[in-house]
Amino acid sequence: xxxxxxxxxxxxxxxxxxxxxxxxxxxxxxxxxxxxxxxxxxxxxxxxxxxxxxxxxxxxxxxxxxxxxxxxxxxxxxxxxxxxxxxxxxxxxxxxxxxxxxxxxxxxxxxxxxxxxxxxxxxxxxxxxxxxxxxxxxxxxxxxxxxxxxxxxxxxxxxxxxxxxxxxxxxxxxxxxxxxxxxxxxxxxxxxxxxxxxxxxxxxxxxxxxxxxxxxxxxxxxxxxxxxxxxxxxxxxxxxxxxxxxxxxxxxxxxxxxxxxxxxxxxxxxxxxxxxxxxxxxxxxxxxxxxxxxxxxxxxxxxxxxxxxxxxxxxxxxxxxxxxxxxxxxxxxxxxxxxxxxxxxxxxxxxxxxxxxxxxxxxxxxxxxxxxxxxxxxxxx
Amino acid sequence: xxxxxxxxxxxxxxxxxxxxxxxxxxxxxxxxxxxxxxxxxxxxxxxxxxxxxxxxxxxxxxxxxxxxxxxxxxxxxxxxxxxxxxxxxxxxxxxxxxxxxxxxxxxxxxxxxxxxxxxxxxxxxxxxxxxxxxxxxxxxxxxxxxxxxxxxxxxxxxxxxxxxxxxxxxxxxxxxxxxxxxxxxxxxxxxxxxxxxxxxxxxxxxxxxxxxxxxxxxxxxxxxxxxxxxxxxxxxxxxxxxxxxxxxxxxxxxxxxxxxxxxxxxxxxxxxxxxxxxxxxxxxxxxxxxxxxxxxxxxxxxxxxxxxxxxxxxxxxxxxxxxxxxxxxxxxxxxxxxxxxxxxxxxxxxxxxxxxxxxxxxxxxxxxxxxxxxxxxxxxx
Numbered sequence: 001x002x003x004x005x006x007x008x009x010x011x012x013x014x015x016x017x018x019x020x021x022x023x024x025x026x027x028x029x030x031x032x033x034x035x036x037x038x039x040x041x042x043x044x045x046x047x048x049x050x051x052x053x054x055x056x057x058x059x060x061x062x063x064x065x066x067x068x069x070x071x072x073x074x075x076x077x078x079x080x081x082x083x084x085x086x087x088x089x090x091x092x093x094x095x096x097x098x099x100x101x102x103x104x105x106x107x108x109x110x111x112x113x114x115x116x117x118x119x120x121x122x123x124x125x126x127x128x129x130x131x132x133x134x135x136x137x138x139x140x141x142x143x144x145x146x147x148x149x150x151x152x153x154x155x156x157x158x159x160x161x162x163x164x165x166x167x168x169x170x171x172x173x174x175x176x177x178x179x180x181x182x183x184x185x186x187x188x189x190x191x192x193x194x195x196x197x198x199x200x201x202x203x204x205x206x207x208x209x210x211x212x213x214x215x216x217x218x219x220x221x222x223x224x225x226x227x228x229x230x231x232x233x234x235x236x237x238x239x240x241x242x243x244x245x246x247x248x249x250x251x252x253x254x255x256x257x258x259x260x261x262x263x264x265x266x267x268x269x270x271x272x273x274x275x276x277x278x279x280x281x282x283x284x285x286x287x288x289x290x291x292x293x294x295x296x297x298x299x300x301x302x303x304x305x306x307x308x309x310x311x312x313x314x315x316x317x318x319x320x321x322x323x324x325x326x327x328x329x330x331x332x333x334x335x336x337x338x339x340x341x342x343x344x345x346x347x348x349x350x351x352x353x354x355x356x357x358x359x360x361x362x363x364x365x366x367x368x369x370x371x372x373x374x375x376x377x378x379x380x381x
Numbered sequence: 382x383x384x385x386x387x388x389x390x391x392x393x394x395x396x397x398x399x400x401x402x403x404x405x406x407x408x409x410x411x412x413x414x415x416x417x418x419x420x421x422x423x424x425x426x427x428x429x430x431x432x433x434x435x436x437x438x439x440x441x442x443x444x445x446x447x448x449x450x451x452x453x454x455x456x457x458x459x460x461x462x463x464x465x466x467x468x469x470x471x472x473x474x475x476x477x478x479x480x481x482x483x484x485x486x487x488x489x490x491x492x493x494x495x496x497x498x499x500x501x502x503x504x505x506x507x508x509x510x511x512x513x514x515x516x517x518x519x520x521x522x523x524x525x526x527x528x529x530x531x532x533x534x535x536x537x538x539x540x541x542x543x544x545x546x547x548x549x550x551x552x553x554x555x556x557x558x559x560x561x562x563x564x565x566x567x568x569x570x571x572x573x574x575x576x577x578x579x580x581x582x583x584x585x586x587x588x589x590x591x592x593x594x595x596x597x598x599x600x601x602x603x604x605x606x607x608x609x610x611x612x613x614x615x616x617x618x619x620x621x622x623x624x625x626x627x628x629x630x631x632x633x634x635x636x637x638x639x640x641x642x643x644x645x646x647x648x649x650x651x652x653x654x655x656x657x658x659x660x661x662x663x664x665x666x667x668x669x670x671x672x673x674x675x676x677x678x679x680x681x682x683x684x685x686x687x688x689x690x691x692x693x694x695x696x697x698x699x700x701x702x703x704x705x706x707x708x709x710x711x712x713x714x715x716x717x718x719x720x721x722x723x724x725x726x727x728x729x730x731x732x733x734x735x736x737x738x739x740x741x742x743x744x745x746x747x748x749x750x751x752x753x754x755x756x757x758x759x760x761x762x
Contacts, residue, residue, distance in 0.1 A: 292758020377673020
């Protein structure tokens with residue numbers, strides 16, 4: 001529904017509710033300036049049971065002190081009351097401007113409006129309502145059959161800027177809400193998120209800025225009757241939904257024209273590879289070059305050289321862009337323009353082989369365009 | 382002189398030579414992918430004596446392997462031979478593209494040309510010749526009187542992009558060459574650089590990208606006859622030249638319209654304040670907001686919240702932009718547009734008081750404009 005938080009008048013409030021009691025697990029931002037909704041949700045999610053979440057977009061309810069915490073609680077209470085469930089089992093999530101308070105006089109009635117129009121096919125408008133600078137809604141679904149029962153895992157996400165999630169389990173602005181009708185314990189849900197968090201949402205970045213509001217929630221209400229505890233297929237399905245949504249966030253990154261898939265291999269460990277890949281992904285110089293169609297491998301080398309604590313032998317470094325080996329053993333082997341044509345694709349693969357060991361990691365980012373800057377000069381996040 | 386390295390045909394080779402033997406100290410990039418000139422200079426500078434430096438712009442001679450090291454040595458040898466000094470006392474520095482080799486067939490003759498036109502008033506063309514993406518040459522001079530003798534400290538610098546120097550003593554692309562006619566021991570020179578390196582060049586950033594070629598050299602040839610060993614005034618003068626050049630680099634940052642002076646206070650230690658200030662300075666979201674005239678304090682809070690290892694109490698944070706206190710104790714106290722007018726100045730001061738202790742640090746950066754992106758999409762560094 002429209003609560004009137006977004007100046008545009010677009011949809012800005014969504015309500016996700018399970019008809020039956022549900023188990024829940026989640027992950028939240030590690031940014032020390034965590035929003036009020038995150039602070040409210042952490043202990044509730046740790047409890048492992050929830051009936052739903054009310055999500056608002058336009059104002060993040062961050063840096064709002066005690067009053068902001070009360071606002072978050074009032075939103076959750078209003079949602080719980082409107083759908084007739086225990087107040088302690090309603091979660092809340094908000095995204096948008098840091099600093100201002102959410103106008104309760106508009107949002108609380110809108111929560112009632114949302115409760116009145118709850119429906120089983122409200123996923124798409126809900127995915128639109130949680131958008132801020134996104135250009136399109138992001139949804140993903142997987143089905144699996146378990147002993148003759150069909151289990152569905154569906155998710156939605158928002159996020160386009162201030163995207164560099166570094167979340168810790170059970171503790172964007174990227175918001176991700178995943179629901180399933182599986183019968184699943186809190187432990188299974190937490191394990192499913194935990195198995196994939198680092199390789200999906202924690203391995204994407206748009207701008208290196210870790211949001212104060214990043215939230216992933218996974219609800220399971222058991223409506224399918226299929227118990228997925230101990231079933232690897234369920235964990236895989238959740239992982240596929242997480243990966244698809246993470247990719248969609250990067251592909252819709254503010255001002256982005258293409259996805260950059262950064263693969264680091266040959267590192268001393270996977271952790272070292274991650275440090276290396278993240279440093280390349282956060283290089284504005286490199287991302288600007290890719291936007292310009294310039295397969296600038298030197299900026300890959302430069303980024304690796306400054307990666308904190310990375311064990312690096314510059315003379316063992318191979319760099320491949322778009323499948324074209326541009327540098328071998330630290331020296332340029334080919335003119336960069338031989339790889340330029342590969343940058344016309346919607347996804348560019350950049351590979352750095354460090355020649356030190358078997359550690360590998362992959363990070364997804366997007367190119368940096370003038371539109372990113374223009375956009376963030378105008379938009380007060 | 383023009384060696385023909387820069388496609389533009391602009392001046393691209395400079396030679397700095399002392400008539401008399403000189404002491405020298407320096408600092409070099411900590412990027413693990415260090416250019417061949419840096420590798421050649423480190424041991425020579427450690428020796429403490431040098432007669433000069435040959436500087437080329439257009440190609441950095443980085444990631445060029447053994448051949449690149451030989452190129453750097455040939456350039457130094459050619460310069461030493463041309464001016465008739467010991468080969469071991471000539472230094473070399475290069476800036477520009479990473480990957481390609483410097484064309485020796487053009488550069489070696491040009492070094493002879495430069496030696497033929499050495500003059501005492503060649504500072505300005507030399508400062509122009511070392512430029513790459515700079516829009517203007519950067520020079521600074523200080524004089525001090527010592528026991529009736531006049532000592533001059535003069536410096537030049539280049540650098541506009543790939544600027545986030547993290548240099549270690551006695552070890553951009555920022556290149557800085559400072560000369561003085563003082564009588565000074567190697568230890569005095571090293572101390573003068575060491576006293577100011579962290580608060581000047583190591584406290585500026587344009588784009589968070591630490592160059593493979595950052596170099597600061599300080600030569601003293603004693604021509605004034607004034608011995609400055611033990612004179613604090615000399616160290617101060619060197620510091621003033623370093624500070625002026627560092628400021629000039631940021632003010633000429635690629636695409637920049639203004640300098641952002643980030644002051645963090647109330648940190649648990651100066652080191653903590655530095656971590657905090659650097660995180661704000663490297664936020665593309667915040668720098669884009671400043672370009673757009675948006676005093677977005679929330680992005681300051683967001684950046685602080687992700688600063689690695691920073692001890693932060695969000696509810697003790699005060700943020701002031703352009704002298705206007707926008708947030709107090711973690712909550713917004715004023716509409717941000719009340720500070721918008723202050724962003725029209727050529728320098729904006731952003732202050733974050735953490736309320737934890739007495740640690741303080743200041744970092745200079747510049748705003749992020751669409752021109753930065755366009756520029757680095759076209760320019761292969």
